[in-house]
Amino acid sequence: SMTAPIYKRILLKLSGEALMGEDKYGINHAVMGRIVAEIEEVSKLGIEIAIVVGGGNIFRGMKSANDGLERVTADYMGMLATVMNALALQDAMKLVGLVPRIQSALRIEQVVEPYVRGRAIRYLKDGKIVIFAAGTGNPFFTTDTAAALRGMEMNVDIMLKATKVDGIYTSDPKIDLEATRFHKLTFDEAIAKNLQVMDATALTLCRDQKLPLSVFSIFKAGALKRIITGEDEGTLVTV
Ligand code: UDP
DSSP: OOOOOSOSEEEEEEOHHHHHTTSSSSOOHHHHHHHHHHHHHHHTTTOEEEEEEOOTTTOOHHHHTTTTOOHHHHHHHHHHHHHHHHHHHHHHHHHTTOOEEEEESSOBTTTBEEOOHHHHHHHHHTTOEEEEESTTSSTTOOHHHHHHHHHHHTTOSEEEEEESSSSOBSSOTTTOTTOOBOSEEEHHHHHHTTOOSSOHHHHHHHHHTTOOEEEEETTSTTHHHHHHTTOSOSEEEEO
16 A cells, blocks of 8 residues: 655755765766665655765765865865766666756856756756755865755755665664664754764754754665655654
8 A cells, every 4th residue: 555755845865975885986876776766766756856965985075185185175176076976866867767957056057057946946846856966065064964954945844864874873783783773863862962963063954943854774675765654764853
């Protein structure tokens, strides 16, 4: 039996690392295909989907800032990395008949259109999938913060952070076999327990604007859809 979706519009945060699969860097095309299939399933339910894509699989500012680069330079390089991922994601979506539109927080207009809020909302209403690239457009921020920001701007019902692990755990489940998954948490608990879910800026934004957050695994088949239909999956963080 089909369960009805409980959300109408969502913001999906895909980290760059999700796109590299077991590779050491870059984009793994098989993995990209699997992720797109999960998105397609939800799109077919009529859910409006906005995506913020990270860049850590190609370039991460904070790590590279030591190698003779200014932090700001490294951050701009990181933001450009997210544009590359967005382009790859866009093509992978087109292959299966989805209609993606990239909007970038940095202007590179021959490649992708700039972020225009009203136009992005129009696209969502038309059933197009909007991919937000270049993070917030500002150094010293993260794509998690960009996801919270765009989620709020798009008036989404929930932000979904796709990770490799299927939720937030008491400790790292890959190291600690006793680790257990939180089904639900408040933002204050997540911040106080320092659970490494997202950076504090992103968590605080979600909390202050009462934007619910779900942390789930994009590699668990059907998990994205189960969250959309309100089943117990991942970890739900609310105020
Ligand atoms: N970045 C930035 N401002 C933003 C978003 C991202 O400067 O608003 C830079 C930052 O250097 C970051 C890199 O882009 O390390 C890639 O983004 P992120 O690390 O968030 O990607 P993810 O971890 O999701 O792959």
